[in-house]
Amino acid sequence: MNHIFKLLIAIVLLLSITPMHVFAASPSSMTITKSEEQTAYDNIVKSLLNAETNTTFNASKISYKDIGKIVNQALANNPSISYYNGLTASSNGTINFKYKADRKVILEKNKKVNLEVDRIIKENIRKGMSDLEKVKSIHDYLVLSVAYDYDNFLKNNVSNDSYEAYGALINEIAVCDGYTKSMALILNKVGVQTIQVTGIANGGNHSWNMVKIDGQYYHVDTTWDDPVPNKPGSVHYNYFLKNTKQLKVDHQWEETAYPVATSSKFNYFHNMNNMVEKDGMYYYSDSKDNLLYKMDKKKLKKTKVLGDKAPYFAIQGQWIYYSNYSNGGYLYKVKLNGKEKKQINSIHSEVMFIKENILYFQNTKTKKNLKLVL
Structure with missing residues (x-):
């Protein structure tokens, strides 16, 4: 026998x-x-x-x-x-x-994911983009479009979808695997070599990506750049294009199984708390002092826009709308050149973003979502 x-x-x-x-x-x-x-x-x-x-x-x-x-x-x-x-x-x-699902269901979901990947690429990737621009564009898209499945995590009730690209791209809610798979799916399709990495962070299992830009590998943890609980319009860059030494501070993985990332070329991103890219400039709130700065994308020259602490801000046209933490967190606006500053309300306002000429923000005290037509 x-x-x-x-x-x-x-x-x-x-x-x-x-x-x-x-x-x-x-x-x-x-x-x-x-x-x-x-x-x-x-x-x-x-x-x-x-x-x-x-x-x-x-x-x-x-x-x-x-x-x-x-x-x-x-x-x-x-x-x-x-x-x-x-x-x-x-x-x-x-x-x-x-x-974890029937074959017919899986194939139907995969079809939807593939169509969504094509749509995302069409709307976010332009001809002539550098690999850096592609990586940043998809990183930003996922952070802005996907919410970490935090409530279900707390209930120990995370769905199978949240571990897949389907959760991130279709349901717009996922855990780290959903972010990681989506990042790899999209970037690989636009010609950026992307590796899925698994390891441990915060004492638990975790996944993230490595990307290759100009011959150098970097770590990108899109999940950890997405605020939890979710804050619409907020993108962080603390874990964007880090090298191995930097990521080892709070991530662990089998290092011999992956390329070693040694470059510090993009360290300037790590000080950016909320950032808006406009007209060849990065406008951002510095993580060290919360002041508003701008940086030329090519020259990487940093210039202070104004002396107010502005952890939350959004840009429309030539105006920056921001939460002035130097004055009660009230809503202000100022020109891109730092001039013509004006107070708009007397409400502690934060978590702001602009969509279709409407500024959305939150009253910090009441947690009510408010809007202002621009």
């Missing part, structure tokens, strides 16, 4: 402030050179992308014990794979996959 040995590989959903369940893969093994392993890898990728329940491998050449490693590589290399929930590999050369 032939004995079939089975290896059960399951994903354990460890919910934390930044839950994840994506497997990591060594970039050095992104291209599998052994022909039999390559065939098995190709079969696995094809099956997982199509949410198929089984595939095969050459058991005379590959041990069933090595299938888990190949699947991990497939998952890390293909952010389009979704709702995967484990496998059983047998010594007779068969692999049975498990999913």
Whole structure:
């Protein structure tokens, strides 16, 4: 009687402030050179992308014990794979996959995600953009469009969708895996090499991305740049394009499995609390003093706009609307050149953004959302 040995590989959903369940893969093994392993890898990728329940491998050449490693590589290399929930590999050369949804549902959701990715690219990526501009554009889009699934996390009730790109791009609510997969899906499609990284942060499982710009790798944790609870219109850059040494302060991962990021070229982003890009300039509230500055994108020359503390602001035309923390957090406006400053209200106002010529902001005391037609 032939004995079939089975290896059960399951994903354990460890919910934390930044839950994840994506497997990591060594970039050095992104291209599998052994022909039999390559065939098995190709079969696995094809099956997982199509949410198929089984595939095969050459058991005379590959041990069933090595299938888990190949699947991990497939998952890390293909952010389009979704709702995967484990496998059983047998010594007779068969692999049975498990999913967290029916195949028909998965394929329908994947179709919606692909259409949404195309829409996002069309609306946010322009011809001639540098890789830096592409990365920043998609980083900003995800932070502004997606809310961290915080309420469900607190209730220990995070849905399967929130771990997928579907949660981030369609439901607009996700945990770190949703942000990470979406970032990889979009950036890879516009020609920016992007790696999914898994590790630990805040004592819990976490995922984020590495991107390659001008030959150098950088870490981008889009999830941690999105304020929690969600603050519409707010984008942070504390974890945007960090090197390995900087990220190691509060993130841990198997460093030997990923490229080493050494460049500090984009450190200037890390001091930007809320930033608006306009006419070749970065307008931002400095994280050190909360004063409003502007920086020429090409020359990287920093200039103070005005001496008021302005942690929250938005720009419309030639006007900056801001919460003046040097005077009760009241709503003010000032020209882009720092002139013609004027007080608008006597309400502590914050969390502001502009949409269709309307300034939306929040009364800090009452938590009521208010708006001002510009």
